[in-house]
Amino acid sequence: MDRILLAHGNGGKLGYELIKSLFLASFNNPVLAQLDDAARIEIASGHLAISTDCYVVNPPFFPGGDIGKLAICGTVNDLSMRGAKPLYLTVGLIIEEGFPLPDLETITASMATTANEVGVQIVAGDTKVVEKGSADRIFINTAGIGMIPEGINVSGANARPGDKVILSGTIGDHGIAILSCREELAFRTTLESDCAPLNQLVSQILQVCPHLHCLRDPTRGGLATTLNELAIQSQVGMVIEEARIPVREEVQGACEMLGLDPLYLANEGKLVAIVPASETDKVMEAMLTNPWGQNARVIGEVQASPSGMVLLKTEVGSTRILDMLSGELLPRIC
Structure with a gap:
């Protein structure tokens, strides 16, 4: 394969192989090699994330959010998955010529509102405008810095x-909400993206369990890919019970x-x-x-073997290998 495919950007198997074979090989260092959602950096006064x-994301406006809210929540959540308290963000905008100014105002207002709710400051940024046809409306980059409290080592x-493996709530809401916009799908009830900042939820968890082992938000590639990444990183196996995984009726029906x-x-x-x-209790x-954990469920258990693999106990009583996402499912999802 000598070309980049859409599937390289879906958070699945091809993307994981690209990171390992190209980016990690080129940029390798002990911090990057951890392959967590955020880097843990030691400084004189403690640890930064x-x-x-x-x-x-396409479209940039969707039920339950927009690209601006998504950008703030995404980076806040990545910092939180290392147990860090998010503090500062930077924002880079790539805007296509002709993008409506009122839409840009809506997006930046959404970013500001979300940052204020989380308690982070946007302290630096950059804006580039490219010729019409050189991009698709608007792309956003965010970077974040947070402080990891003393004694916390989540990886x-x-x-x-x-x-035990705990899932904080229903899966697939964001994916189907985006797809419903693209394909004009209609549901009997309103289905919205689950886009939300998880820093307060993480803080509550760490207050009762400071020696928590792992946190990860299952974004691109979904729950299955995330569990595989954790199993590979920790060199353990996992057994997950399908019947315990919460899925909304609208999401299941659409699937x-x-x-x-x-x-x-x-x-x-x-x-x-x-x-x-x-x-666990x-x-x-x-x-x-x-509010962001009210549908939490214990969905499985970590085992010594098979190392690096996830097994799914299905609702019909069989067991199958739950692999990483292979191929492209939904491009431009986040």
């Missing part, structure tokens, strides 16, 4: 056999109609927590009291 992300490499699997759909306001078995109690 640093993360960056780009947002190209995708920390899962241990016997740990059945379109031939999609909700396990591979993007989410923008959910997290996976891997916790010591003895701490405390973590669940903390999550259920938070």
Whole structure:
């Protein structure tokens, strides 16, 4: 393969292989090699978390949010997945010539509102305008810095056999909300993206379980890909129970109609927590009291083997390998 495909950007198997074979090989260092959602940097007064992300979602306005809200939430969540308190963000805008100024005002207002709600400051930025046809309306890059509290060491490499796997809520909401805009799908009830900042939820979890092992938000590639990434990082196996995974009726119906699997759909306001078995009840109690964790479920367990693999116990009683996303499911999802 000598060309980049759309599938390289979907957060699945091809993207993971590209990171390992090209980017990690070119930029390799001990911090980057951890392959977590944010880098953990040691400084004299403690540890910083640093993360960056780009947002190209199509369309830029969707039920439950817009590209501006998504950009702030995405980077805040990546910092939070290392146990950090998000503090500062930078924003870079690439805008296509002819983009409506009122739409840009709406997006920047959404970013400001979300940042204020989270308690982070946008402290630097850049704007570029490209010729009409050289981009698709608007792309946003955000980078963030947060402070990791003393004693907190959350990483995708920390899962241990016997740990429980907790999912904070329903999956696939964002993916189907975006698809409904593109394909003009109608539902009996309003289906919105789950786009939300998770820093307060993470803070509540760490208050009751400071020795939490792993956190990860299942965005591109969905829950299935995220679980595989954690299993590979920690060199453990996982067994997940399909019947315990919450899926909204509208999402399940859309997936059945379109031939999609909700396990591979993007989410923008959910997290996976891997916790010591003895701490499970405390973590669940903390999550259920938070609006972004009120549908939390224990969905599985970490095992010693098969290392780097995730097994799914299906609702019909069989067991199958749950692999990373392969191919392109929904491009331009975030």
